[in-house]
Amino acid sequence: MLLDTTAINQQRNFFDKHADLWLFGYGSLIWKADFAYLERQPAYITGWARRFWQASHDHRGTPEAPGRVATLIRAPGAVCHGMAYRITPDVLGPLDVREKNGYLREKVPLTFLDHNGGEAGQREGLIYLASGDNPAFLGEASLVDIAHQIANAHGPSGSNREYLVNLAKALRELGVEDAHIFALEKQLEST
Numbered sequence: 001m002l003l004d005t006t007a008i009n010q011q012r013n014f015f016d017k018h019a020d021l022w023l024f025g026y027g028s029l030i031w032k033a034d035f036a037y038l039e040r041q042p043a044y045i046t047g048w049a050r051r052f053w054q055a056s057h058d059h060r061g062t063p064e065a066p067g068r069v070a071t072l073i074r075a076p077g078a079v080c081h082g083m084a085y086r087i088t089p090d091v092l093g094p095l096d097v098r099e100k101n102g103y104l105r106e107k108v109p110l111t112f113l114d115h116n117g118g119e120a121g122q123r124e125g126l127i128y129l130a131s132g133d134n135p136a137f138l139g140e141a142s143l144v145d146i147a148h149q150i151a152n153a154h155g156p157s158g159s160n161r162e163y164l165v166n167l168a169k170a171l172r173e174l175g176v177e178d179a180h181i182f183a184l185e186k187q188l189e190s191t
């Protein structure tokens with residue numbers, strides 16, 4: 001594979017001495033929580049925007065025909081909504097394997113939301129970030145080209161289309177507006 005971040009992430013053990021920590025999911029971690037968590041709560045991070053700019057060679061595509069999955073880019077003033085999970089540090093081992101294709105553990109401030117969408121406190125949390133310098137970072141492309149790549153990609157975890165459709169559905173359920181994701185979903189429908 002292009003880059004396996006599993007071993008690097010084992011060294012990024014920011015919360016290892018804590019009994020628990022908050023993990024913030026902004027992509028498949030919103031709708032595919034196949035890990036043990038103690039509780040979860042909608043939350044957001046600021047200064048980051050969600051983009052389908054990261055290649056997936058291992059889940060939603062193959063090395064020959066990679067898919068495109070979510071990562072975050074720096075965007076001053078932007079708000080990225082997602083789901084925060086309170087987990088124990090041992091849960092990160094399997095998550096490092098799941099997120100190994102270029103994602104690194106990073107610390108970020110999280111703002112929690114209550115049932116009415118009001119702010120419910122802040123805590124430092126963890127994200128998996130595939131930054132612009134990782135080998136699987138594809139970067140910007142037109143909606144037409146991204147939708148075309150997604151429509152044609154399939155991998156061991158399923159179709160790339162399913163990833164995008166499930167993410168858009170989960171964001172709607174959270175009452176979140178995300179122009180990039182919803183425009184891409186619309187483009188995919190006609191692709």
Ligand code: SIN
Pocket residue numbers: 024025026027028029030069070071099128
């Ligand atoms: C995330 O969901 O927070 C990371 C990217 C992904 O696994 O889709």
